[in-house]
Structures are given as structure tokens and as C-alpha cells.
Amino acid sequence: MSDLETFRQEIRSWLEENCPHSLRNPASQEEQVWGGRNIEFPNDDAKLWFERCVEKGYCVPDWPAEYGGAGFDAEQTAIFKEEMNRIKARAPQVNLGIWMVGPVILEFGTEEQKLEHLPKIARGEIRWCQGYSEPGAGSDLAGLQTRAEDKGDHFIVNGSKIWTSYADQADYIYCLVRTDPDAPKRDGITFLLFDMASEGVEAKPIELITGERHFCQTFFDNVEVPKKAVLGEINKGWTVAKRVLEFERNMMSDLGSTVASTLEPRGAAQRYLAQNENGELKDSVIREAIARHEVYKKSFDVTQQRMVDEFTHGAGNMNTAMIFKYCGTEEEKRKYELLLKIMGEKALGWNDNDHFADDELSVTLDWMGAKTHTIAGGTSEIQLNIIAKRVLGLPGVMS
Numbered sequence: 001m002s003d004l005e006t007f008r009q010e011i012r013s014w015l016e017e018n019c020p021h022s023l024r025n026p027a028s029q030e031e032q033v034w035g036g037r038n039i040e041f042p043n044d045d046a047k048l049w050f051e052r053c054v055e056k057g058y059c060v061p062d063w064p065a066e067y068g069g070a071g072f073d074a075e076q077t078a079i080f081k082e083e084m085n086r087i088k089a090r091a092p093q094v095n096l097g098i099w100m101v102g103p104v105i106l107e108f109g110t111e112e113q114k115l116e117h118l119p120k121i122a123r124g125e126i127r128w129c130q131g132y133s134e135p136g137a138g139s140d141l142a143g144l145q146t147r148a149e150d151k152g153d154h155f156i157v158n159g160s161k162i163w164t165s166y167a168d169q170a171d172y173i174y175c176l177v178r179t180d181p182d183a184p185k186r187d188g189i190t191f192l193l194f195d196m197a198s199e200g201v202e203a204k205p206i207e208l209i210t211g212e213r214h215f216c217q218t219f220f221d222n223v224e225v226p227k228k229a230v231l232g233e234i235n236k237g238w239t240v241a242k243r244v245l246e247f248e249r250n251m252m253s254d255l256g257s258t259v260a261s262t263l264e265p266r267g268a269a270q271r272y273l274a275q276n277e278n279g280e281l282k283d284s285v286i287r288e289a290i291a292r293h294e295v296y297k298k299s300f301d302v303t304q305q306r307m308v309d310e311f312t313h314g315a316g317n318m319n320t321a322m323i324f325k326y327c328g329t330e331e332e333k334r335k336y337e338l339l340l341k342i343m344g345e346k347a348l349g350w351n352d353n354d355h356f357a358d359d360e361l362s363v364t365l366d367w368m369g370a371k372t373h374t375i376a377g378g379t380s381e382i383q384l385n386i387i388a389k390r391v392l393g394l395p396g397v398m399s
């Protein structure tokens with residue numbers, strides 16, 4: 001048996017022994033473990049699974065062991081993920097530290113920054129939020145105005161960020177600030193990492209139409225941030241920021257597969273729509289739409305797997321993240337629109353448990369959530385602009 005086959009067998013047996021059976025299916029939003037100083041677990045199994053994975057470095061299997069990972073190389077990591085997927089094991093923790101800021105600290109951080117931040121992310125001790133968007137800078141992110149004035153050994157930060165997801169629950173923020181107001185706009189930006197408990201930081205939740213409050217507007221009033229909090233170089237934060245967005249878009253392209261969807265179009269059609277004696281749907285338009293969705297989903301999954309394989313063998317190209325983000329989130333949106341057509345009035349439930357089943361209520365909320373995924377991390381229009389410029393090489397479009 002080759003070394004990799006032996007490795008696969010070891011991972012398979014470890015997962016078999018250690019992953020609780022109740023966690024071998026996709027998690028809903030509420031069932032996910034977000035980590036942080038105030039970490040919460042939805043149940044005892046989730047806590048046990050998290051602790052077992054932390055001990056082995058399996059929350060970040062490809063990070064070096066000295067930073068809290070398992071130290072797996074690319075092929076071992078691919079096998080680990082395949083074995084996790086094989087039994088549909090849930091991620092032990094999910095958060096921006098693991099998906100986005102951790103990988104860029106690994107790439108751009110000093111040794112001191114790596115040792116300070118990465119083990120805490122790997123152990124789920126610190127929850128991060130992302131301070132990019134501002135009231136006047138979303139798609140045109142480089143137009144951001146939050147200022148950081150150089151005071152020798154520290155900066156003084158003033159301004160505000162908006163749509164900062166879960167800023168009120170986060171322990172740390174990675175934040176884009178303007179350090180040189182006279183430079184061309186992308187050249188005067190710096191990437192800072194600082195504690196949300198710093199004096200002068202305030203996160204005010206924004207209530208949404210759904211009643212949820214996961215967005216905040218985050219204010220900075222004379223916040224003192226030490227110079228050692230700069231990731232990368234002063235005024236070169238745009239490079240780091242773009243790298244974070246690549247990781248974000250990569251992660252978002254996969255949301256349709258990793259977040260639990262209680263109803264899928266085919267199952268919903270069998271439950272709500274008339275069928276003939278052979279069990280075929282009578283509505284041929286819906287039948288065709290379901291077939292189109294399933295074929296699209298299958299081709300998306302295999303193309304994504306090909307990308308993973310390319311990365312495993314060192315031939316990956318991060319531009320593909322934009323394509324997958326666009327295609328994955330747009331298809332997720334179309335899937336929910338199809339579910340609404342299939343379910344009719346049963347997809348109109350809000351919080352009425354007397355007349356709607358739990359999975360019917362969650363479809364309504366997930367349909368709205370799917371629309372937001374085509375905006376977060378850069379809107380679909382912006383992804384298309386970037387694909388046109390960077391992938392297709394078309395002239396005259398913004399990046």
C-alpha cells in the first residue's frame with residue numbers, strides 16, 4: 001500500500017471513531033460553531049467534535065503544526081477533505097479566521113504575527129470580522145475613507161465601516177484604512193489587525209427585514225492601533241485585501257453545497273406537485289427546470305473538483321474563484337426561485353408554525369439569504385467585470 005493509501009486509511013478510521021454520527025450531515029446556520037472568546041456550541045456532540053479536531057489540528061489541516069494545524073501537504077489535505085466529505089462530516093468550526101484572514105496571515109504575516117494569531121484561530125479562541133465596506137465604498141472599495149494617522153509607533157483610526165457581519169460578536173477585526181490620502185486611491189491603503197475591545201471601537205447592529213441583526217455599522221473614534229498590527233506593508237494593503245477577497249469568493253462559491261438546504265427541488269416537487277401513474281411530474285416546465293438545475297449542479301461540482309485537483313498539483317489559478325463565486329451563488333439563487341415556484345403558497349410562511357412545517361419556513365428565509373450571497377464578497381456585476389478583465393482580457397472594464 002502506498003504512503004498516501006495508508007494515510008487515507010488512518011484518516012478514515014480516525015473519522016469513523018471520532019466524528020459523532022449526529023454531525024454527519026450539513027449544518028444549518030444555527031448548528032454551526034463560530035468560535036471566539038464567547039464560543040457557544042449548539043449541542044454536546046458539536047463541542048466534542050470541535051475539541052477532538054482542535055487537538056489534532058484538523059480545523060486547519062493544511063496549516064503547519066506550530067500554528068495549530070495538522071501540517072498536511074496538499075495531497076494529504078485533499079485526502080482529508082475527501083474523507084470528511086465521504087461521511088458528510090461537518091466542519092468543526094466555521095469563521096472568517098479560518099476562511100480568510102488566517103490564510104493571508106500565513107502568506108503576508110511576520111513570524112510574530114503568525115505566532116500571535118494563527119494558533120488562536122486554529123483553536124477557535126478568537127472570532128474575526130471584516131472591516132472593508134463603508135457607507136460610500138462598497139463595489140468601489142478602493143474609495144474607502146476611514147483614516148489612520150501615523151503617530152510614530154502607532155496609528156489613530158477614525159471613520160466607520162458598514163455591513164460588518166457579526167462585528168458585535170467578533171473579538172478582532174481586519175480592517176482597511178487610508179494611510180496616505182494624497183496617493184492614488186489603491187496605493188494609500190493599509191491592512192490592520194486589531195482588537196474589537198480597543199477603546200473607541202463601537203459596533204452597532206442593524207436590524208434586517210427578517211428580524212435578524214447580523215450586520216453592524218462599526219465606528220472608530222480615535223482608536224489607537226500599534227504599528228505591529230499592519231499586515232503586509234504600510235500603503236500596500238490593497239494587495240492583501242484582494243487576496244482576502246479571493247479566499248472569500250472561493251468559500252462563497254461553495255455555500256450551496258455546504259450549508260444545509262432542507263428541501264431540494266426534486267424532493268419538493270414530489271411532495272407538492274401532481275404526478276402521473278409512472279411517478280413523473282405532470283408539469284413539464286417544472287420538470288425541465290429541475291433537470292436543468294441538477295445538470296448544472298453536477299457540472300459545477302465536477303468542475304470545482306477539477307479546480308481542487310489542479311490546486312493540489314500546483315496548477316491552480318485563483319482567478320477561478322471569481323467564476324465559481326458568480327456561478328455558485330447565482331445558481332443557488334435560481335434554485336430557491338425554483339423551489340418557490342414548486343411550493344406555491346407553502347413558500348410564503350414567515351413564523352407561522354401552525355400552518356407551515358419547519359422546512360417550509362426555512363425555505364422562505366434561505367431564499368432571501370441566497371440573494372444576499374450574490375452581493376456579499378463583491379456583487380455578481382462586479383465579478384463579471386473582473387472575469388471580463390482578468391480572465392478574458394477584455395479592455396476598458398474596472399477590476
Ligand SMILES: Cc1cc2nc3c(=O)[nH]c(=O)nc-3n(C[C@H](O)[C@H](O)[C@H](O)COP(=O)(O)OP(=O)(O)OC[C@H]3O[C@@H](n4cnc5c(N)ncnc54)[C@H](O)[C@@H]3O)c2cc1C
Pocket residue numbers: 129130131132133134137138139140161162163164165372373375376377378379380381382385398
Ligand atoms: C450577506 C452580506 C454580508 C456582508 N458582510 C460584509 C462584511 O462582513 N464586511 C464588509 O466589509 N462588507 C460586507 N458586506 C458588504 C458587501 O461587500 C457590499 O454590500 C458589496 O460589496 C456591494 O457594495 P454596496 O452594498 O455598497 O453596493 P454598491 O457598490 O452601491 O452597488 C449597488 C449596485 O450597483 C452595481 N454596481 C456598482 N458598481 C458597478 C460597476 N462598476 N459595474 C456594474 N455594476 C455596478 C452593484 O453590482 C449593485 O447591484 C456584506 C454584504 C452582504 C450582502
